[in-house]
Amino acid sequence: MSNNIKIINKDYTIDESINNILEALIYLKENQNNELSFKYGCKSGVCGSCAIRVNGVEKLACACSINDNDIIEPLKNLPILKDLIVDDSNIVNKLDQSKSFLEEKSTNDISQSDVDIIDIESNCILCNSCYSSCPVYEVNSDFIGPFALARAYRYIEDKKEQNNKTKLDAIQKSGVWDCTLCGACDLVCPQNITIKDDIMKLQNISVQNGYENPAFSSNAGGFDSFDSGDFGFNPNGF
Amino acid sequence: MIYDAIIIGSGGAALSSAISLKQKGFEVLVISKSSNTASQTTQAQGGINAVLNENDSVQSHIDDTLKSASNVGCKSSIEFMCQNAADTIKWLDDLGVPFSKDENNNIAQRALGGASFKRACYSSDYTGLKILHTLFDTSIKLGVKFLFDTYLLDIIVQDSQSKGVIVHNMKNGNVEQYLASNIILSTGGYGGVYYNYTTNSAGNTGDAHIIALNKGATLENMEFVQFHPTALKDKFILVSESARGEGGYLVTKDEKRFVDELLPRDVVAREIYKKMINNEDVFLDIRHLGLEKILHLMPQEYKLCLDYMDLNMDKDLIPITPASHYTMGGIKVNKELQTNIKNLYSIGEASSNGVHGANRLGGNSLLEIITFGRTIVNSIKVDNEVEDKIYDELKIQENYINNILQNNNNENFYKIKNQLGDMMFKNVGLFKDENRLNEALEFVQKQIKNISNFGISDKSKIYNTNLKEFIEFKNSLGICEVIIKSALSRKESRGAHYRVDFDNINKEYDKSTLYNLKDQNV
Numbered sequence: 238m239s240n241n242i243k244i245i246n247k248d249y250t251i252d253e254s255i256n257n258i259l260e261a262l263i264y265l266k267e268n269q270n271n272e273l274s275f276k277y278g279c280k281s282g283v284c285g286s287c288a289i290r291v292n293g294v295e296k297l298a299c300a301c302s303i304n305d306n307d308i309i310e311p312l313k314n315l316p317i318l319k320d321l322i323v324d325d326s327n328i329v330n331k332l333d334q335s336k337s338f339l340e341e342k343s344t345n346d347i348s349q350s351d352v353d354i355i356d357i358e359s360n361c362i363l364c365n366s367c368y369s370s371c372p373v374y375e376v377n378s379d380f381i382g383p384f385a386l387a388r389a390y391r392y393i394e395d396k397k398e399q400n401n402k403t404k405l406d407a408i409q410k411s412g413v414w415d416c417t418l419c420g421a422c423d424l425v426c427p428q429n430i431t432i433k434d435d436i437m438k439l440q441n442i443s444v445q446n447g448y449e450n451p452a453f454s455s456n457a458g459g460f461d462s463f464d465s466g467d468f469g470f471n472p473n474g475f
Numbered sequence: 476m477i478y479d480a481i482i483i484g485s486g487g488a489a490l491s492s493a494i495s496l497k498q499k500g501f502e503v504l505v506i507s508k509s510s511n512t513a514s515q516t517t518q519a520q521g522g523i524n525a526v527l528n529e530n531d532s533v534q535s536h537i538d539d540t541l542k543s544a545s546n547v548g549c550k551s552s553i554e555f556m557c558q559n560a561a562d563t564i565k566w567l568d569d570l571g572v573p574f575s576k577d578e579n580n581n582i583a584q585r586a587l588g589g590a591s592f593k594r595a596c597y598s599s600d601y602t603g604l605k606i607l608h609t610l611f612d613t614s615i616k617l618g619v620k621f622l623f624d625t626y627l628l629d630i631i632v633q634d635s636q637s638k639g640v641i642v643h644n645m646k647n648g649n650v651e652q653y654l655a656s657n658i659i660l661s662t663g664g665y666g667g668v669y670y671n672y673t674t675n676s677a678g679n680t681g682d683a684h685i686i687a688l689n690k691g692a693t694l695e696n697m698e699f700v701q702f703h704p705t706a707l708k709d710k711f712i713l714v715s716e717s718a719r720g721e722g723g724y725l726v727t728k729d730e731k732r733f734v735d736e737l738l739p740r741d742v743v744a745r746e747i748y749k750k751m752i753n754n755e756d757v758f759l760d761i762r763h764l765g766l767e768k769i770l771h772l773m774p775q776e777y778k779l780c781l782d783y784m785d786l787n788m789d790k791d792l793i794p795i796t797p798a799s800h801y802t803m804g805g806i807k808v809n810k811e812l813q814t815n816i817k818n819l820y821s822i823g824e825a826s827s828n829g830v831h832g833a834n835r836l837g838g839n840s841l842l843e844i845i846t847f848g849r850t851i852v853n854s855i856k857v858d859n860e861v862e863d864k865i866y867d868e869l870k871i872q873e874n875y876i877n878n879i880l881q882n883n884n885n886e887n888f889y890k891i892k893n894q895l896g897d898m899m900f901k902n903v904g905l906f907k908d909e910n911r912l913n914e915a916l917e918f919v920q921k922q923i924k925n926i927s928n929f930g931i932s933d934k935s936k937i938y939n940t941n942l943k944e945f946i947e948f949k950n951s952l953g954i955c956e957v958i959i960k961s962a963l964s965r966k967e968s969r970g971a972h973y974r975v976d977f978d979n980i981n982k983e984y985d986k987s988t989l990y991n992l993k994d995q996n997v
Contacts, residue, residue: 265887271932271941276513278676281712281779283604284513300782305902318646326623328511329615338616339571339609349576349583352598359573359598359605363512388612397571426901 242450243307244273245320251303258309259287259298261323274320282427286361289311289321289368293364295425312369314378314393327382328363335381336407337388343399351396358391358435360428367422367432379411385420386412390435393442405446415438476506477861478655481640482685483627486514488604488661488823490610490619491848494570497617498934499852504653505614506642508662508678508943510623512604512611514677515663515824516844519603520596520715520775521587523567523670523845524838525560528584531592533557540839543589543739544832544969546985547696551810552829556839556846557563563846564596572609574598577767585772586720586739589835595838600715600773603841616769625651628872629972630658630819632690637819638861641872645943648936650873652866656859657818659851660687660806661844664699664824668951668958669799669904670896674706680947681954683825687806688957692814693991695807695827697954698961701835701971702905703800704743705759710783711798714759714776716740718836721772723761727790740793741834741971744797748905751796758792765789797905801840803831803971804961806991811854812847818859822847827987833970879942884930891922891929899955907962908976917957923952961988 239254242261249269251261259277266273278284287298290310315323320354332338345351367383374380381389389408393401413436420433440450480496482489485507496503507514522632531741536557541548564582568574575583575597577853584593598605614621622642628650665681666673672680688694704725705714719725719736725743726732727750734746747757761769766789769777773788780786780793805827812820812828822828823844830843898918902911926949933941965988967981968974 247782265939267887267893271884271887271889272935274933274938274940278509278513278678279518280710281518281674282675283517283601283775283781284509284676285511286509286513290519319935322938322940324646325510329621332612333615336616338612340616342569346580347576348580349578352573352576355573356599360601361608361610362517362604363608392571392612395573396569397573471926 240303240305240307240308242303242307245311256287256302257299258291258296258301258303258307261303262298274322276322283362285364288364288366290369291337295369296361297364297427300427304452312365314369314371314375315365327368328365332388334407335385335389335412336404337385337392338425339392339395339398340403341400342397345396347396355391355395357371357430357458358387359430361388361430362428365429366425366427370425372419373415373417377411377415380415381408386416386439387430387432387435390439393439405443405448407440409443409448414452415442418475476501476654476777477863479857480657480659480855481655482654482659482661483507483640484661484663484823484825485509485621485623486661486823486844487516487607487610488844488848490607490614491845492659492661492822492851493619494610494613494617494920495849495852496855497619500955501857504622504655506622506625506627506640506653508624508626512607514607515679516607516745516841517604518599518674518713519909520713521717521928522585522597522602522838523564523606523783523841524590524594525564525596525842526557526594527561527564527582527596528592528594531594535591536560539587539590540830540836542837543834543970545834545980546832547604547969547987548832549829551596556830556843559846560842563849564841566849567606567845570609570613572598574881576748585717586807587716588739588743589739589836590838595906597717600717600775606841606845609731612866620653624938625684626946628664628875629868630690631866631868632688632816635691636817636859638859640864641868643876645938648939650869650876652869654863655863656857656861657855659966660819660821660825661823661848662825664802664805665954666799666802668895668954670892670951671897672711672852672900673799674703674711675799678947680951682947682950684806685950687814687819687821687954688953688992690816690818691991692819693989694957695804695987695989696961697804697957697990698965698972698988699803699833699970700958701740701801702744702797704740704797705782705795706798707779707853708794708796712779712783713794713798713800714779714793714795715773717773718759718761718776721761722764723759726758726760728758730792739834740837743972745905745973747795748797756794760792761788762790783899799900799904801835803833808814812851813854820851820854822851833972871906873962876942879931880934882927882930884932885928888929888945892948892951895919895922895951895955902959903955904961906973906975908974909963912959912963916956916963919955919959920950923956926952957990961990964988
C-alpha cells in the first residue's frame with residue numbers, strides 16, 4: 238500500500254511504511270529527487286526549522302503524519318528561497334521590533350505561579366507557523382506579528398521585568414492594535430501558545446498604562462468615522 | 476571589516492560567548508549553518524547542574540563529575556566549572572531564564588543519574604530551549620550580528636595564527652571570507668555521524684572538527700561517544716533522563732524491571748541494548764507518576780510521546796532504544812580554551828577541555844556550554860594583527876565548491892550515508908571489539924578512497940541542501956575514521972567506551988587519546 242502526495246505541484250508516491258512527512262521528505266530526497274529542498278534539524282519539534290503547510294495548514298513536518306492526497310507547500314507570507322525553504326530573517330527583525338527581552342531585572346521574589354504565567358509563551362520555538370497563518374501580516378509586513386507579540390507578552394508579564402516601558406512603546410505601532418484577533422495563529426501553533434489571548438491582554442495592559450487604540454483616537458477618526466481605513470481592522474468589533 | 480571575534484555556531488555556548496563579548500565592547504559576528512534558535516541546545520531537557528542547596532557541596536559535584544570522567548578528565552577544568560556553576564545559574568536567571576521554583580521560591584532542583592544530590596536546575600522539561608531562547612533574545616537586545624544559513628568551509632591560518640574563515644552562504648550561494656582577530660568554534664558535537672541512530676540534529680557532523688584538524692588542531696578522546704538509554708524506539712527522539720530521575724522505571728514486555736534506572740547512562744544503555752540484541756523490547760514506564768505530575772514535570776516528553784508515538788505516558792508503556800546522544804571528545808583546547816593554533820578557540824560540545832572525560836554527567840552539558848561560553852571573554856585578546864585582504868583560501872574554496880557542482884554524480888552518497896550510520900551504531904556503538912572496529916574502519920576508508928565517485932544532482936546556486944549534505948557526508952567520513960582509530964587504540968573499557976575484548980579499565984590508559992594529522996593516534 239502507498240500514499241500519493243503532492244509537494245509543490247509535483248506528485249510522489251510514498252510507501253505506507255513511511256507515515257511521517259519529514260521522513261517522507263528525507264526518503265524522497267535521498268532516493269528519488271536529490272534536488273528537493275527543505276529544512277529540518279532536531280526531528281523532535283523543538284528547533285522550529287521544518288514548518289511547512291500541509292493541505293493549507295501550518296504543521297511541523299517532523300510531527301505530522303501522512304495521509305493520502307496530502308498537498309505539501311512552503312509557509313506563506315515569507316519569501317521562498319527554494320522549494321519548502323523560506324527566508325526567516327523576519328525572526329530577528331520582529332523580535333527586535335517588539336523589544337522582546339528583559340530590559341531591567343527587578344528584585345521581586347518569583348514563585349512557581351509567577352513562572353507559570355509565562356510558561357507556555359516561553360516554549361515558543363520560532364517556527365514561523367503563526368506568521369504564515371496571519372491575515373494581517375499577509376497584507377502588512379510592518380505588522381509586528383504573532384510570535385513577536387507573544388514574546389513581548391512573555392517579558393511584560395515576567396515578574397522579573399522592572400521596566401516594561403520600552404516594550405509597551407514598541408508594540409503600539411503596527412502592533413497590538415493591528416491584530417484582528419481572528420485566532421488563526423492559535424490554531425496552528427505547535428506549542429499551543431494562546432497568542433490571541435496574549436495580544437488581547439497586551440491591549441488591556443496598554444490601556445492600563447495610558448496607551449490608546451489609535452482607531453479610537455481623534456486623529457484616526459474615532460468611533461463615528463465609518464469610512465476610516467482603520468475600521469476594518471478594529472479588533473473589538475465596535 | 477575585521478571583527479574582534481567570529482563565533483561559528485549559534486547554540487548555547489556560541490550565544491553565551493557572543494553576549495559576554497558584546498557586553499565587553501567587542502565586535503562579534505555569529506555565523507551558523509542553521510538559523511535563529513535551531514540548535515542542539517534546545518533539545519537539552521533535563522536540567523543544568525549547580526550547587527545551590529546548603530546541604531549539597533561543590534566538592535560533591537566535583538567528585539561526581541570526576542567519577543563519571545573516570546580519570547580521563549581534567550581536574551582543574553572540572554573544579555572551575557563546578558565552582559562557577561552557581562554563578563552561571565545566577566547569570567542565566569538575571570538574563571530572564573524562567574527557572575522552575577520550589578515552594579520557598581528558590582530555583583527547583585531535580586535528581587539526574589550519577590549525581591549524589593538533587594542539583595539539576597530546570598525549566599519544566601524545556602530547560603535547554605528556554606535557556607537558548609533567552610540567550611537569543613538577549614543577543615538581539617545587545618545587537619549581536621548574525622549570519623545564518625552559512626556553513627564553515629575553511630579557517631584561514633597563517634604563521635600558526637587564525638585570521639578568519641571561509642564560509643558558504645546558502646542564501647546567496649556565494650563563498651565568502653570573514654576576518655577576525657579571534658575565531659571561536661562552538662559548533663556542537665559529532666554524534667550525528669551515527670546517522671539514523673542519534674538524538675542529534677541532522678547537521679551535527681563534526682564539520683569544524685575536521686576543518687580544524689586539517690589546519691593542524693588536535694582532536695582528543697574522540698572514542699568517547701555517549702549513548703542515551705532512552706530515545707523513542709524507531710524515532711530516535713530523546714526522552715530526558717528526568718523521566719527516570721522523577722521515578723520512571725525501565726521494564727521488559729512483562730513489566731519486569733531489570734536495571735537500576737539511575738546508574739550512569741552508559742551502564743543503563745548497555746543493559747537495554749543487551750535486551751534488544753536478544754530481541755526483547757524495552758519500555759519506559761512512568762504510569763505510576765500520574766497524569767498531573769507528568770504534565771507538570773515533563774510536558775514536553777508527554778507531548779513527544781503523543782505526537783510521535785501516539786502513546787499516553789500516563790497510560791502506556793513507552794518503547795525505547797539507546798541512541799547516540801553526546802560526544803565527550805572534541806577539539807583539544809587548553810585552559811584558555813585555545814586550540815594549538817593561536818587565536819583559534821573552541822567551546823561547548825565541539826571542544827574537549829576535559830570536563831567530561833570518559834563520560835558526561837546529566838546536567839553538566841548545559842553547565843559546560845554556558846560557563847565556558849562566558850569564560851572565553853577572559854581569554855581572547857585583540858592583539859592579532861589581521862591584514863585586511865583577500866586570502867588565497869577564498870579562491871581555493873570557490874574552486875572546491877565549483878568542482879563539486881561540476882562533478883558527475885556516479886554513485887548516490889545518501890545510500891552510503893545510511894550504511895555508514897548502520898555500521899557506526901552496530902560496530903562502533905555500545906559494544907566494540909577489534910574485529911568490528913576494523914570492519915568499520917575498512918568500510919570508512921573505502922568510501923574515503925572512493926569519494927571522487929560521489930557527487931550531487933542539484934547544481935543550483937541558492938540554498939543547495941544537496942551540496943551542503945554532500946560536504947557533511949565527507950566530513951562525517953573523516954570524523955568516523957578518527958572515532959574508530961581512537962577506539963582501536965584504547966584497548967580497555969572506560970566510561971562510555973566499552974570494548975568487549977578488553978572489558979576492564981586499564982590504568983595504562985589513564986590518559987587522553989590524541990589525534991592529529993602529523994602523528995595519527997598517540
